[in-house]
Amino acid sequence: MSKTKSMTQQSHPHVWSSARIAETYLAFFEQHGHLRLAGHPLAAPENSTSFIIAGMQPLMPYLRGSEPPPAPRLAALQRCLRTDDVEMVGSNDRKMSAFQMLGNWSIGDYGRREAVELAVELLSIFGIDWQRLWITTFGGDPSLNLPPDEDIVAEWLRAGIPGERIVPLGAEDNFWTTGGPGPCGRDTELFIDRGEAFGCGRQECRPGCDCNRFLEFWNLVFIEFEQHPDGSITPLPLRSVDTxxxxxxxxxxxxxxxxxxxxxxxxxxxxxxxxLLPNEHDSHDGHGHDGQPSAMLPAQREQSQRMIVDHMRAALFVGAEGTEPGRDGRGSVLRRLIRRAATRGRLLGITRPFLSELLMPLAQAHGALLSEEEQQRVPLLEEMVRQEEQRFQRTLTAGLRMLDSITPGERGVVPGELLFQLHAERGFPADLAAEILAQRGLQVEWPSFERATQAHREVSRSR
Ligand SMILES: [Zn+2]
Known part of the structure; x- marks a missing residue:
């Protein structure tokens, strides 16, 4: 393989804008016979509460064989949103709530060989440094009754990747499922080694490690099975590729x-x-008041800033499609994102509503990744976020003051009733309260929170 141009040698760091990466990807697959599909709206088709969580979700009927695809080869850019573990956002260099997935699909058309060949050709256009490319493959799993995927190892070797950088891993890493019943299959994942400086330093650090060194950026899934509610798998009529x-x-x-x-x-x-952040040396007067930063560690400050831009970008995507903050369904997800970002801002020492000011810079930076209609909605979104954040200000101030006054019991454990009260009387979200307490090294006794919630439910019901 003769492609040695390193991505670190590029003269201009922004030659590969995100919009250009997306266009290059989609145009490449179009040139190779793929039909370019428009991304599905973020709002999932199944019900009124959920969002698209995986790039392949809108294509499920084709992969399952229950609907004929518009073409056997497809490509698309798909927005996704995952908020089930939103407190982890920003805890490493990659964990986001909203993200955009590029995908190419073969619905019963090409298999492992061509999927690898296409990937290698596109990566050479992107100028990927081959010395830093690592591959993981499915190493076999007795409970699935599946042997190691030797065919994919052969394809990578054929493409010139040395065997020592092809790592077989177990089903938890290289068997892809939707997380429930549905199409599934063995996969092969592509990683870039970002260098030791990003690593955990452990001897066994390699692709699959949780640290920031090996970054997985592309997953090629060979959809060959359907997983049933009991966890068993049966072969699908069509063998497909989902990347x-x-x-x-x-x-x-x-x-x-x-x-x-x-x-x-x-x-x-x-x-x-x-x-917008206050000068750091202004806030070093020890413990906070009125929600001023109470000795946030540098890592917590960094994570908070990441959370704020992440949540506002997610709010931009959700709001641009017409969802408004509310009590139920998708509106409640939007409200939660805004409240979480507002809280993080206050903890960083920003004492006035500010979130709406981030929307225009985000929208402009996304450019063509937002439709023209969506760009035109941005001023409306700014007003919507401004009002939502304004409404939350008093709750936030009162809630943070109450949290500040909490004295933990033995072993740094906070009674769950206190969080329930904060939620029931002041509307302050319990998960946010728990995160703030965790920053002070305090844990919440959740069973008593559950009991208080349950008791409250029963009282309401008997009224
Ligand atoms: Zn590591």
Whole structure:
């Protein structure tokens, strides 16, 4: 393989803007016979509460064989949103709530060989440094009754990847499912070694490690089975390929950014946020009052800033499609994102509503990744976020004051009733309260929170 141009040698760090990465990907697969599909709206088709959580979700009927695809080869850019573990956002360089997935699909058309050949050709266009490319493969699993995927190892060797950088892993890493019943299959994942400086330093650090060194950026899934509610798998009539490349992760790599929160899509919002932060030396007077920062550690400050730009970008995506903050369904997810971001801002020492000011920098940075209609909605969204954040201000101030006054019991455990009260009387979300307490090294006794919630429910019911 003769492609040796390193991504670190690029003269201009932003040659590969996110929009250009997406267009290059989609145009490449179009040239190779794929039909380009428009991304599905973020609102999932199944019900009124959920969002698309995986790039392949809108294509499920084709992969399952229950509907004929518009073409056997497809490609698309799909927005996704996952809020089930939203408190982890920003805890590493890649964990986001909203993200964009590029995908190419073969519905009963090509298999492992061509999927690998196409991937290798596209990565050479992106100028990926082959010396830093690592591959993981399915290493076999007795409970699934599946042997190691030797065929995919052979394809990678054929493509010139040395055997020592092809790592077989177990089903938890390289058997892809939707997380429940549905199409599934063995996969092969592509990683870039970002270097020891990003690593955990452990001897066994390698692709699959949780640290920031090996970044997975593309997953090629060979959809060959259907998983049933009891966990068993049976072969599908069609053998398909389903790939997903994280656009933000690819931008991180090609732009040499320190994290996915520092790529071109976020930099202007990060700069705006930075200009709103009080000088750090102004806030070193020890314990906070009125929600002033109470001795946040540098890592917590960094994670909070990542959360704020992440949540506002997610709010931009959700709001741009017409969802408004509310009590139920998708509106409640939007409300929660705004409240979480507002709280993080206050903890960083920003004492006035500010979130709406981040929307325009985000929208402008996304450019053509938002439709024209969505761009035109941005002023409306600014007003919506401004009002929502304004409404939350008093709750936030009172809630943080109450949290500050909490004295933990033995072993740093806070009684769950206190969080229930905070929620029931002041509307302050319990999960947010728990996160803030965790920053002070305090844990919540959740069983008593559950008991208080249950008791409250029974009282309401008997009324
Ligand atoms: Zn590691």
């Amino acid at each position: 997903g490349m994280g656009l933000e992760r690819m931008a991180l790599l090609l732009q040499g950014a320190p994290s996915a929160f520092h790529i071109d899509l976020f930099l202007p919002a990060q700069q705006r946020l930075h200009s």
